[in-house]
Amino acid sequence: MDIAPDGSSAPVDVAQSVPNKGLATGSIGIAGATAMGLASTAPVFSLAATIGFVAAIAGVKAPACMLIAFIPMLFTAYAYRELNAVIPDCGTTFTWATKAFGPHAGWMGGWAVAVTGIVFLGNAAEVTGQYLFQILGLTELVDNQFAVASVGVVFILVMAYIAYRGINLAAWTQMVLVALQYLALALLAVAAFGAVYLTKSNPESLMPELSWFNPVGMQLGDFIEATLLCLFIYWGWDAILAINEETKDPKRTPGRAALIATVILLVGYLSVTTAMIAYAGLGDTGTGLNNPAIQNDVFNAIALPLIGPWGTQFILIVTLLSAAASAQTTILPTARGTLAMATYRALPQQFARVHPKYMTPGFSTFVTCAIGLSYYVVMSIISDSVLQDTILSVSLAIAFYYALTGFSCVWYFRHEIFSSSKAFTVKFLLPLLGALMLAFAFIASSIQMFSPDYTGTDFWGIGSVFIIGFGSLAFGVLVMLAWQLRQPEFFRGETLRKDTPVLAPD
Numbered sequence: 001m002d003i004a005p006d007g008s009s010a011p012v013d014v015a016q017s018v019p020n021k022g023l024a025t026g027s028i029g030i031a032g033a034t035a036m037g038l039a040s041t042a043p044v045f046s047l048a049a050t051i052g053f054v055a056a057i058a059g060v061k062a063p064a065c066m067l068i069a070f071i072p073m074l075f076t077a078y079a080y081r082e083l084n085a086v087i088p089d090c091g092t093t094f095t096w097a098t099k100a101f102g103p104h105a106g107w108m109g110g111w112a113v114a115v116t117g118i119v120f121l122g123n124a125a126e127v128t129g130q131y132l133f134q135i136l137g138l139t140e141l142v143d144n145q146f147a148v149a150s151v152g153v154v155f156i157l158v159m160a161y162i163a164y165r166g167i168n169l170a171a172w173t174q175m176v177l178v179a180l181q182y183l184a185l186a187l188l189a190v191a192a193f194g195a196v197y198l199t200k201s202n203p204e205s206l207m208p209e210l211s212w213f214n215p216v217g218m219q220l221g222d223f224i225e226a227t228l229l230c231l232f233i234y235w236g237w238d239a240i241l242a243i244n245e246e247t248k249d250p251k252r253t254p255g256r257a258a259l260i261a262t263v264i265l266l267v268g269y270l271s272v273t274t275a276m277i278a279y280a281g282l283g284d285t286g287t288g289l290n291n292p293a294i295q296n297d298v299f300n301a302i303a304l305p306l307i308g309p310w311g312t313q314f315i316l317i318v319t320l321l322s323a324a325a326s327a328q329t330t331i332l333p334t335a336r337g338t339l340a341m342a343t344y345r346a347l348p349q350q351f352a353r354v355h356p357k358y359m360t361p362g363f364s365t366f367v368t369c370a371i372g373l374s375y376y377v378v379m380s381i382i383s384d385s386v387l388q389d390t391i392l393s394v395s396l397a398i399a400f401y402y403a404l405t406g407f408s409c410v411w412y413f414r415h416e417i418f419s420s421s422k423a424f425t426v427k428f429l430l431p432l433l434g435a436l437m438l439a440f441a442f443i444a445s446s447i448q449m450f451s452p453d454y455t456g457t458d459f460w461g462i463g464s465v466f467i468i469g470f471g472s473l474a475f476g477v478l479v480m481l482a483w484q485l486r487q488p489e490f491f492r493g494e495t496l497r498k499d500t501p502v503l504a505p506d
Helices: 030-040 043-086 093-101 103-135 145-164 167-199 220-231 253-280 298-343 362-382 384-412 421-450 464-486
Strands: none
Touching: 030 167, 030 253, 030 298, 043 167, 043 220, 043 253, 043 298, 043 384, 043 421, 093 103, 093 298, 093 384, 103 145, 103 298, 103 362, 103 384, 103 464, 145 167, 145 298, 145 362, 167 253, 167 298, 220 421, 253 298, 298 362, 384 421, 384 464, 421 464
8 A cells, every 4th residue: 555645545656646745846046056056066165175186186287177077067967957857856866867777776876866965964074173173273173083073063963954944044045155155265366366467475476377278288197186186076066956846947947057056166166276376386385285284275374375364264264164055055955865765765754754834854854964974973983084085985976976867868868869959969968978977987086996095094905995985885785675675666666767747846
C-alpha cells in the first residue's frame, strides 16, 4: 500500500500522483537566485585560499587557468538551464539523471550532491571559527581545535536556522552578504591596480599583460594542476537550481540566474587574480605569492599594506561572512535534494517533511546540518590532516555529479538535438563538452590524489585523499543497494521515470 496525498493508505500509482512538495513557490526573483549562486562559491574565501597556490604553479599565467577553468562550468550551466526548463524539480541532478539514465544513476547523483554539502559544512565551520578569533585578536586560539570547532558549529547552526525560517529570509541574507563580498573584492582589486599603475608602492609589482590570459607556453602538467585548482572554486553556483521550485518563474529564472552567476564569478575571479599577481609579484618573501607563509590566506597578508588596518579588519570580517554564507547556501540545496529523493521514495519519508508555516524542509535541513557538523567534530578530534584531506576529496564528488548532469542533458534531449542549430548547441554540444571536460577533471584529480605525495598522508601506499574521495562514492553504492532491498519502488521505476509529471507550478 502507498501513501496517498491526504496521508491515508491507498493503492496509488506514485509516479502519476506524487504530492506537491510544499515549498514556498514563487518566492525568489532573479536577483535573489543569483545571490544564492554567488554566495555558494564563497568568492572571497575561495580566492583568498587559492590564488597563492595557483600562482605558485602557473605564475603570471594564473588568470589564463582561471579563464580555462570557467569553460566547463559555463557549458555545464547550459545543461542545467535546459534540463530545468522542462524539469524544474529541486532534486536537480538526482531527478534529471533518473529520468535520463534510470534510478541507480540518479540515486548516485543525489548521493554525490549530498556528500559535497555535508563535507563542505566542516570546512565552513573551520574557517568561521579561525577568522572570528583573528578578528578579535585572539590569535592564540586560532590553532586551538576545540575553540575553533565550537565557534564554527555555532555559526553553522545559526545559518541553518535562518535557512529553516524561510527561503525569503535566506535570500535577503545572501543578497546582503554577497554585496559585502563583492565590495571587498572590488576594494582589493582597485587598491592593487592603483598601487601598480599610480603609486608604484611595491617594488615587486608586475605590469599586467594580455599574455597572462593565454595558457600557451605553460608545461602541460602545470597547466592541468593549476586549472584543476581553479575549476573547483567555481563550484556552488548550481545551488540556484535547487531552489527552482521556489522561484517566481521556475522554468526560466534558475537557468538565467545560473548563467549570470557564472559570468559574474568569471569577471570577479579574473579581475582579482590579475590584480593580486600584479601588485604582489611572484617573490618568495613578503607579500610575494610564492611565499609559503601567505599562500593559505593571500588577502590577509596583502590587505595591510594595500588598505591599512581598518581595511584589513573589513576583509577578515567579510571572509568570515563568506564562509558562513556559503554554509547556508550549501545546506539549502542539500536539504532540497534529500527532500526530492524522499518524495520519490529514494530516501526515508521523514526527509520529505516540510514545515507548514515556514514551507522549508526542516527535517532535511537539520539532519544534513547535524551529520555534517558531527563528521567535522569527529574528524577534528581524530586528526586535522584527515579533516583537510576529506575537504580536498570533495572535488571528486563535484566533478562526478556535474559531469553526470551534462551527460544527462545530452541523453535526455537526444531526440531533439537535430531539430535546430540552437538545440544542437545548447542541448548537445555544450553540455557534452562540459561533461567530457569534467570527466577528465575527475580522472586527472583521481590520478593526482592517488599519490601519497598529494598531501603527504597515505594508507597502504595510496593517498588518503583518493581513498576518502573514492570511498565516499563507493559507500554510496552500498547505501543505495541497502535501500533498494528495503524500499524497492523507486528502483523499479514506480515513483520516478521519464513521464513522471513535474511537481513545480508553471
